[in-house]
Amino acid sequence: MAHAISVERTTANKAKPDASTLVFGKHFTDHMFIMEYDAGKGWHDPRIVPYQPIPLDPAAKVFHYGQTVFEGMKAYKTPGGPVLLFRPFKNLQRLNRSNARLSIPPIDEDLAMDALKQLLKVDEDWIPTTEGTSLYIRPFVISTQPTLGVNPSESYYFMIILSPVGSYYAEGINPVTIYVEPDYVRAVTGGVGNAKTGGNYAAGLRAQEEASGKGYSQVLWLDGVHRKYIEEVGSMNVFFKIAGKVVTPALNGSILDGVTRDSVIQLLKHWDIDVEERTISIDELVEAYRKGTLEEAFGTGTAAVISPIGELNWQGDKLTLNDGRTGPLSSRVYDFMTGLQRGAVEDPFGWVTKLE
């Protein structure tokens, strides 16, 4: 069923950035989707309009109490080819799980999907086609009620904005270095760590800044209770290859249920590679490293897809993985995933959605 989404086209198209100079999340397309929610009325007035500033009352709850959720996905296109999406419903379902955790009313996933497809049609010219580039899609919800009581908002905006992007990390597919954070904590069981909500990212900024200052690209979080179990990286889930087996932290309530993570697990199983979801302590990693069985590590996430890890710093000890070079499994997973997403590799899973 097509939903009644009105479209107002811009009269002033922006200049498109050069594909070779794209950075993550800096340029935005000509249009955006917006829909409003009001208590008693529900979600209403879905529309595509020119990309534009949104005026909000200074008391809007989003400015004070962080009641927000977001998603991140990508659209791919090859020159002359169709527009491809990767498991988009997984993201819309997760959006609703985040909504539930943040006391935000659910969004009709079919309507959101329709909105996304129509928006992509309107701004199709913005999807870059060079290898390594894509159109990053950012659906998000903000709370707009202009009152300062600490309680769920009675009004919201749901929006989708689009950004042509290159590699997420300056390193591209080259290995990143990771600082295992001993002091700061991102999230804890019982909290909102498994929701994609702003506060989780705000909580990580300071640690990220300090790690950058030490020359590390990203922070690897440990759990907030025991301070020893591996959680995830800033915006990636994490996988380790130890003695031939792949392990990744189990979904314990405090890490994000990554779409890339889920896909990589299925892919490894499809390839008959052993993969376990379980708790992994930093001590286990250090010990495997000492024994020489910590073979590879990589992060998974929509922005970077697969990001090989070249070094882990744990309290000053530097664990160099695969001599700091991209390992064979990381490469294989990277090639498959990016190929699949770009439509260059056959899709045995039914993950790729072609836009008509």
Next chain:
Amino acid sequence: MAHAISVERTTANKAKPDASTLVFGKHFTDHMFIMEYDAGKGWHDPRIVPYQPIPLDPAAKVFHYGQTVFEGMKAYKTPGGPVLLFRPFKNLQRLNRSNARLSIPPIDEDLAMDALKQLLKVDEDWIPTTEGTSLYIRPFVISTQPTLGVNPSESYYFMIILSPVGSYYAEGINPVTIYVEPDYVRAVTGGVGNAKTGGNYAAGLRAQEEASGKGYSQVLWLDGVHRKYIEEVGSMNVFFKIAGKVVTPALNGSILDGVTRDSVIQLLKHWDIDVEERTISIDELVEAYRKGTLEEAFGTGTAAVISPIGELNWQGDKLTLNDGRTGPLSSRVYDFMTGLQRGAVEDPFGWVTKLE
């Protein structure tokens, strides 16, 4: 030193709400203060302007990554009397501690104080003078850079808005009932629990909503590691009187360093009442209750000032405090604090700032 703060007055004054119908944080005055930050330029253009919506790019970081901080304080006035502030520098200092934790550049506290005083002068007519009312002051910082990389913003707004308010709780000085939260966690050591940032409040919404559904006014948080030590209430610190002694959770890094909390501790000492800052387990409270030595409990915070607690619900067990009525110590502290803040009680501490 007076700072160069420009003032643009409104040409259309709003109607003031009736003092008898005031609710918390719903009405705002005619003007607001705003100042901008840009990397390389610092904080600039401090100005008082008519209260108005702020247009932000949909990619502004505040909408996505929750990089915000805020403060809450109050101005009091009696008919014909001066405008009184309560320890305002404590709030501005805490704002800067929150800023540091959230990787937001610090704000000149003297400038902020000047801005607040000038804004209060411009909107002085808005300060309600009926007993139990005051002008709530909300300074806050939002991150405005329109880029989606997860890193500290390179631009911010610092704003102050004002809201004439009545009692924070519908209960007024009457005791509130509190649900001790067994499952959800607000914050954990190593996180941002001691910063006044939006994500902490977003993290509490769902638990608050569920507690309301059970008929409770507020949630009492336990620590995220052991799940048994008392932390604080949604927007209040908490005090218990056990066998004649007053105890309150120590500042452990995951609770807010409340200005009212600090003031009450000093006041109790001034009165020669024993007061301890230490860890307090829920088991200790239950045991004291069984022994009949849990005499009183109350919350402290700018919004409610002192809020007696009439009942604690811990996993279905209802601990009724002082027969559900306001206890003598709670009353005494309430009367003193509110009297002091309104200028009706002599100030032995030098806490009250009179505006010229």
